[in-house]
Amino acid sequence: MRHLIDPLDFTVEEIEALLDVADEIAADRQAFRQVCQGKTLATLFYEASTRTRLSFEAAMLNLGGNVLGFATADSSSAVKGESVADTIRTVSCYADICAMRHPKEGAPLRASRFSRIPVINAGDGGHQHPTQTLTDLMTIRRRRKQLGNITIGLCGDLKFGRTVHSLIKSLARYEGVKFILISPEELRVPDYVIEEVLWDKGVPFVEAEDMELVMDQLDILYMTRVQKERFFNEEDYVRLKDTYILTPDKLAAAKPDMAILHPLPRVNEISIDVDQDPRAAYFEQAQNGVYVRMALIMMLLELASPAAAMAKDGASIKEGR
Amino acid sequence: MLNIDSLERGIVIDHIKAGSAMWLYQLLNLDRLECTVAIIKNARSNKLGKKDIIKIEGMLDINLEILGYIDPNITIAIIDEGKIIEKKRLVPPETLRNVIRCKNPRCITSIEEGVDHIFRLTKGQNGPRYRCAYCEQEDQGQPEKLLK
Numbered sequence: 001m002r003h004l005i006d007p008l009d010f011t012v013e014e015i016e017a018l019l020d021v022a023d024e025i026a027a028d029r030q031a032f033r034q035v036c037q038g039k040t041l042a043t044l045f046y047e048a049s050t051r052t053r054l055s056f057e058a059a060m061l062n063l064g065g066n067v068l069g070f071a072t073a074d075s076s077s078a079v080k081g082e083s084v085a086d087t088i089r090t091v092s093c094y095a096d097i098c099a100m101r102h103p104k105e106g107a108p109l110r111a112s113r114f115s116r117i118p119v120i121n122a123g124d125g126g127h128q129h130p131t132q133t134l135t136d137l138m139t140i141r142r143r144r145k146q147l148g149n150i151t152i153g154l155c156g157d158l159k160f161g162r163t164v165h166s167l168i169k170s171l172a173r174y175e176g177v178k179f180i181l182i183s184p185e186e187l188r189v190p191d192y193v194i195e196e197v198l199w200d201k202g203v204p205f206v207e208a209e210d211m212e213l214v215m216d217q218l219d220i221l222y223m224t225r226v227q228k229e230r231f232f233n234e235e236d237y238v239r240l241k242d243t244y245i246l247t248p249d250k251l252a253a254a255k256p257d258m259a260i261l262h263p264l265p266r267v268n269e270i271s272i273d274v275d276q277d278p279r280a281a282y283f284e285q286a287q288n289g290v291y292v293r294m295a296l297i298m299m300l301l302e303l304a305s306p307a308a309a310m311a312k313d314g315a316s317i318k319e320g321r
Numbered sequence: 322m323l324n325i326d327s328l329e330r331g332i333v334i335d336h337i338k339a340g341s342a343m344w345l346y347q348l349l350n351l352d353r354l355e356c357t358v359a360i361i362k363n364a365r366s367n368k369l370g371k372k373d374i375i376k377i378e379g380m381l382d383i384n385l386e387i388l389g390y391i392d393p394n395i396t397i398a399i400i401d402e403g404k405i406i407e408k409k410r411l412v413p414p415e416t417l418r419n420v421i422r423c424k425n426p427r428c429i430t431s432i433e434e435g436v437d438h439i440f441r442l443t444k445g446q447n448g449p450r451y452r453c454a455y456c457e458q459e460d461q462g463q464p465e466k467l468l469k
C-alpha cells in the first residue's frame with residue numbers, strides 16, 4: 001500500500017504516469033465518473049483549509065465516490081485530544097483512502113504508519129503540501145509539454161514558502177532545469193535547500209533581487225506572496241514590496257510563451273491587470289488541482305483509467321476464447 | 322600514566338574529546354554499574370592534543386549508536402586477557418531512534434503520545450547532520466535533548 005506524504009515519495013516515472021492520467025481526465029472527465037463507485041474518501045482536516053478540502057472532495061465526487069470527514073479539529077470532539085495514531089486506526093474502518101491536513105509537521109507520516117488505508121498529506125504545518133506540488137508540476141508540464149529543460153524563476157518569499165522548497169526538490173530531479181531565485185536578501189532560499197538539493201545534485205541556479213533583470217530568461221515564473229510580518233521593520237517592507245509585485249510592464253521583456261504560476265490565494269503580488277495575459281496560468285492551477293487529485297486517488301487505490309481497464313478486459317475476453 | 326595493560330578484561334573508550342568523559346559517563350549510565358570504571362582526563366594524544374579515556378572492567382553492551390552520533394572519532398577497544406581483541410570503529414548511524422528529541426514545537430512529536438523520536442542522517446557540505454523524520458528540522462546538537 002502506498003501513501004503520499006512527501007512530494008519525493010513518487011519517482012520521476014511515477015509522477016509522469018500520474019500526470020498522464022491527470023491529462024486523460026482533463027481531456028474527458030465524463031469517462032471517469034464511475035471509477036471510484038463504492039469507494040469513500042475521508043477528509044481529516046485538523047485545521048481549516050476550505051480550498052484544499054473542496055478540491056479533494058470535488059476530486060472524489062467527480063470519480064463517483066463518497067466523502068466523509070471533518071473540517072476543523074474544533075468541530076470534532078471525537079478527535080480532540082486523541083492521538084493521530086488512534087484516529088487513523090478508526091478511520092481505516094470507515095473509508096478506503098484519506099486526506100489529512102494537520103497543523104503539526106509530520107502528522108500525516110505518523111498516521112501512515114498506523115493506517116490500513118492510503119494516507120495523502122493535504123498539508124502539515126509549514127512542512128509539506130505534496131498535492132500542491134503535483135498541481136504545480138501538472139501545470140508546468142501542460143504549458144511546457146515537459147518537466148525538464150526549463151528555466152524557472154521563483155519569486156517572492158523563498159525562505160518560508162514550503163511550496164517553493166517542494167517544487168525545487170521535485171524539479172531538481174529533471175534534466176536541464178535551471179533555477180533563478182528572486183527574493184529580497186531577508187527571504188532567500190535557506191542554505192540547507194541550496195546545499196542539500198542544488199549543490200548536492202549539481203543543479204544550476206542563480207540568485208537575483210530584481211525580477212525585471214532576469215525576466216527575459218524565464219520559461220516559468222512562479223510567484224509567491226511577500227508577507228509583511230516576515231520583515232524585521234516596516235521600512236524594509238515598504239521599500240521592497242513593490243519590487244515583488246508582478247505588473248504588465250514588468251512582463252514586457254518576458255518570452256511570449258512563458259507561464260506565470262502562483263499557488264493561490266493571491267493578495268496583491270500579481271496585479272489583476274495580468275489576469276488577461278495568456279501567460280497567466282494560475283487560474284488553470286485550481287482546475288488542474290482537481291484533476292491531479294483525481295489521478296492520485298486512482299493511483300493510490302490502484303484503479304486503472306477506464307480506457308486502460310477496457311483494453312485489459314478486452315484482452316482477457318480474447319484469452320478466454 | 323595508566324595504560325590499557327592494566328585492564329585484564331573490559332572495554333576502553335578512547336579518543337574522547339577532552340572534558341567530555343564525565344558527561345559520557347552519565348549518558349551511558351556507567352554510574353549504575355557495579356564494576357570498576359576509570360575515567361582518565363586530559364591524557365596526551367597525538368591526534369587530539371588532549372583527550373579523555375574511559376576504562377570499564379568487564380563486558381557490557383555499550384550504546385554505539387549514541388557514541389557514533391556524539392563523536393564518530395571516539396574509538397572502542399575490547400580487551401581480554403590483557404590484549405585488545407577487537408577495535409570498533411564508530412560511524413554516524415543512519416537512523417537515531419529515541420536518542421535525541423525533536424525541539425520543533427510545530428512537530429507532531431511535541432504532542433503525540435507514544436511516538437518514537439526518529440532522526441535520519443543527511444549529508445550536507447559541513448559533514449553529517451541529523452533531521453527529524455517527521456518535520457525535517459535539523460538537530461542543533463544540544464546535548465540536553467538527549468533522551469535517557
Ligand SMILES: [Zn+2]
Nearest residue numbers: 423428453456
Ligand atoms: Zn520534528
